[in-house]
Amino acid sequence: MQTMKSILTPLCLLLLLATSCTEVLDRTPQGEYTLENFFRTEEQAVQSVNAVYNQLRSWETHVFSFIGMTDIVSDDSDKGSFTSDGFFLEEIDQFTFTPTNVAPASVWSGYYTGIFRANLAIQNLPEVPEIDEQVRTRLRGEARFLRAYFYFNLVRWFGDVPLLLEPFPDNFAIARAPKAEVYALIESDLQAAIEALPASYSGVDVGRATSGAARAMLAKVALTRGNFQQAADLSLAVINSGRYALYPTFAGIFTLEGENSSESVFEVQAAAFEIGGGGTQYNEVQGVRGVPNLGWGFNRPSDDLIAAFEPGDPRRDATILYVGEVLPDGSGIVEGDPNIVGERFNQKAYVSDHPGGNGNGPGNIRVLRYADVLLIAAEALNEIGRPEEALTYLNMVRARARGTSSSVLPDVTTTDQAQLRQAIWRERRVELALEQHRWFDLVRTNRSFEVMKPLRPSFTQNKNELFPIPQTEIDLSEGALVQNPGYN
């Protein structure tokens, strides 16, 4: 066609027509860059990594299905709202879901979108011409941290998953990589992030991933993998860095004041601007349904969770918002929806009145906080035969929870490994309840069957520990994806 053009262009001129041929055909995308003219400046490099963070606030990544597949699926909570509302999450709650359920498909797409953006940045950052080298290194570390986090959740939900390390693979039929390979990438990404990232940020960069966050995340990965020595070393390194401290009050962590506090290791940053654009629906989907109208009332704390708190544990009231209770900020009383029986809500997701409506939630999503790190340390240390140290960290968490009421939550003293293990697990449950850790903890410790079966008779062993690969993904993968056991 090039030859045709060379014949036609003079023909155009020959006819002496005012408009030039090429002018009509020359179009460049209006109001947006193309890949050819992007990744030229530091500003653009920063924007490309910001876009990865952007995906953390998305509905698919950290909202409805995410909560469903971490809390609702576990023994900590029921679906909430009225029966038919968000019924696919009821299926998640009851273990009646199939590969066509929306929830696995939703998180799958949310996390892989994040991975794509991270891969794009990781691939192109080295080529950016006008950039400070320190910024380049840091941005690459941030992207690798986020990629590791995305894969970490995916591998915990689905087991083997397609492992994409570049944005434009030649072939789209990509088989699931063995878990070990996925973890190897997660570990190398986090290791690289530890080296590349600063320990802290100031000003408008607060909230970006730090070396401490990468180290703590790697500790969690190690714990999940049963690499207790590594988990202990890494979590102790975080603890001994002296950069973190428990927030003075348990309830305070979940207020706006508690955001990016001394306890914060990594949070998804959100804010309710008047014109929107910075919020999430994380608060809304868990907010009070009824009066006051703060949300949809999903993720209802379960009876089982309530029973898990030791008598007098102040964390119970700080975790669960009951009908009839005064709202945490004192702005009113929860009346709820009279048509829904037994309403109660996740108080940790409560946010005070804010601009932009319920869907513009300002609450940061606490992905990793210091108490979690302490409990990782405790669990790992106990497993490698250092119970005394484990007790120290466990009791730090209990002491903060206890607050001023000295009569409750006495220090744990047992050094029996099995007993201490149970104590740490129980502590993790109540300390981190409804913060989307429970399901992963159950599966990680091989307790999902023993815990869930009595509560959910449909739970099937050697099947429901993993979620099904979304059916549409199997359909589109040209046979490359094989379903998890039991879901065919």
Place this chain on the structure above:
Amino acid sequence: MKRLIFSLLTLLGCAAAVAQTTVSGVVTGGAEPLIGVSVQVPGTGSGTITDLDGRYEITVPAGRDTLSFSYIGFTPRLVAIQGRSTIDVNLSEASEVLQQVVVIGYGIQQKDDLTGAVSVVESDQLTDIPTQSLGQSLQGKVSGLQIIPGSGAPGADAIFRIRGIGTLNDANPLFVVDGMILNDISFLNPQDVQSVSVLKDASATAIYGARGANGVIIISTKQGGGEGTINISAYTGTQEVVRTIDVLNATEYATLINEADVNEGRQPRFPNPEQYGEGTDWQDVIFQQAPIYNAQLSFMGGGDRSTFNLSANYYRQEGIIRGSAYDRFTTRLNNSRQVTDWLNVAGNLSLGYNTSDNISTGNILLTALRADPITVPRDENGNFGDASAIGNTGNPLASIFYSNNESQAYRAVGNAYADVSFLENFTFRTNFGLDFNYDRNRDFVPAFRVSASQQNEESDISVFNAYRRNWLWENTLSYANDFGVHHLDGVVGLTYQDNFGEFISGSRERLVGSDPSFYYLNSGDVTTASNSGGVSGGDWGLVSYLGRLNYVYDGRYLVTVSGRVDGSSRFGANNQYGFFPSVGLGWNVSQEEFWNADGLISRLKLRASWGQTGNDRIGDYQYVPRVANGLGAVFGRDPILLPGASLTSLANPDLAWEETTQTDIGVEVGFFNNQLLFEADLYRKVTSGILFQAPIPNYIGANPAVRNVAEVLNRGLDISGTWRAGSDAFRYSLGANASFVHNEVLQLDGNTENFFGGGLGVGGQLGTNSRVGFAAGSFYGYELDGVFQSEEELNQFAQLGNQRVGDLRFRDQNGDGVITAAEDRVVLGSAIPDMILGVNGSVAYSGLELTFDLTGQFGNEVINAKQMARFGAYNYEARFLDRFTEPGSSLTDPRITIAGQNFETLSSRYVEDGSYVRLRNVTLGYRFASDLTDRLRMQSLRVYVSGTNLVTWQEYTGYNPEIYNGSVFDNGIDRGTIYPIARTLTAGLDITF
């Protein structure tokens, strides 16, 4: 070329003038002798005309054995002399159709000389269907043209499909109005239209190159001329919904919800269902009888050297759903002037303006089916009933009441051209066309509360403004000449087209007032302001080179060759230009000497064509990877939103055209002196390199690129026939056309066998699969095999997951004992009809005329997806009464549950037959006799009554089986959200002075 013509002329000049014979006879037309018939010996200068008695006498040079007879208004004939000296000839009155000059791309042609498949509808064949849309009035008129009333909403356009669907993209044909190339014709007032040419095969469409693959519709508006006339016409009428859907009454509803509760292991919630009686049918609440009006005033005239047509039209249609309405005002000025012998200038200009009152149609319609029948629309205090209390839905009447959404569209479409004639046979035309539109919308929602789930805490306003302009500059040089029996014409051209549009929109909350005088952004709180803007309506340009050559030998042998080179901004440098050629051949068999036109077959023409056309409608900039803005992230203790940008879609730099290769064989036959005309076309269209954003796995993490992946076949048969008979006092006609289409996906992207699409609105399920070997967008799901009647059956038959007694039993297609999505789903139907049908008839006696139109389609299916849901407390359609309650109670319908596979999984239970036959229109008119009109100084006066969509014979249980959702992958899925069509009764009059 010159040499060829010269040698042809030399050949003709060799007519030997040696021995001569004389032939005489009488020429009659019917029983009457014809005076002044031209009688000639073709290829010689010898000729005469008939006298007062129809007699002629002519000298025939030796070596000649043919006479030609031609007379205006009659079909010309060629007669072999075969040694006779007396030859009497009967000429048959030519049907209008055959005399027709047909408007084709960049020219006009005699119907007889066409090699392409082109159907023409003249203004008088557009029946009195009360509509603002030309498309609606074309339904059932043309074989090979499927018209789908996309929606029954006031002012809605019709959808055009020519010869199946040869793309997975935009399948709309190209529209050309008086030479201006456009993508839609919503601005056209059908009463301004003179003729519509439907270009179907490649011989006709290749001259539109990269945009011809979906067929081309050429519309010519009335140009005026002759003595001055004034025309006034008007109609008024009333509309109502054609049918409503049977839903449960309040007692039945309470009964079934109780049953669902029990089946879900809960306490039944309605202790005494009978107490609720009939309750509310929400459809009665939202539908209304709605008026429709139209008035048109036009002036036409001209003189020796000029023509003009000036018209104005007002149209108003209220919707059959409360709260919806449409108003349109259009004007048109067409003008032409022969300035000098060699210069003719002309212009056509249409200015129009319309206003729509919009409602959230889909939501209101679906809620009207699903809202519980126990709740009242309004309580005794006039407050809206809270349908969320029982049924968990909104109150559709309240949705209508609180909706204040108005859109306006301003449109100017016009063109002006100059024709310069030179060297006798050449004409140069430069034509400049402009299509400008400006759209605006404002949407105000007051603060209100019906229930917690149906409320708006703060009043808000959104406004939207967009403009688009599209200019076209065409320069063509045409040539036409006759050399004895040879006719040659041709055209070459160079054209540019350029389209650009932009939108801007904004919104604010907390308005200081709530009446329409406050529906402005400035009435809202500035701290809640948001805005957006960017390119809309296309940013593209085309540069094209076109050409066509027609050769006709002796009215018998026809050859057309055409081609176009299109360069488009939508494609990357690798593939920016495409070439689209065609060739067409024709043979007027009945013009041959050996043919006896007095026999049964008075006319016979054969046609064949081959060619390639393209489709470029894939959106702009698709070949380049674009960085999306607006992916910002929040950072900082004092949080701010920092901008973020990344790719969200992949791109394909090798993007090229979709190419449709079409072969067509046609036959045109006239019987009984052309009283019966019949036309049939057999065609085969293969579209390859179909541009599509083929779904890719989500693990890729970005939206797929558009690629030239697929190949689709359409083959079919278009047949039409017309019978006309009678005299001036009593005439009747009957026309019928049928179009058979076979649509099949030949290839997707080489290794993919399935292409899923068509969300069903429940559980993220997709309802269509464009499988290789089946129609594009075929419905795909489980085949219903029955209902599990007992525990034994549960053990005996394969299950989908864990099923219970009373659940649907799906067929285990591969017999492996389990039902799996991968292996047990099959094609359940398709939205593409196997056959579409149109029948038109008229009977006229004296001034009285009765016309009717029937339309129909056969062999298509509908997914009744509105019956698929997580019901919760929604109302059910009446069908759900046939539920399974105990063994033997139902073999087809499951037990009532709130959700689960019975209601969320696509199976043949939800696939219904979409065939229908509709009495589209019946009109009875009376044209007053001239003794009255003369006294009133009128040229004509006609009054009529008309009924549209009077009766539909359909199996489908929804409103209308014509389900158009805008995409091949989505059509035929009835989610209960399409505005139903109306049955309309009108009365009108038409006066010409």
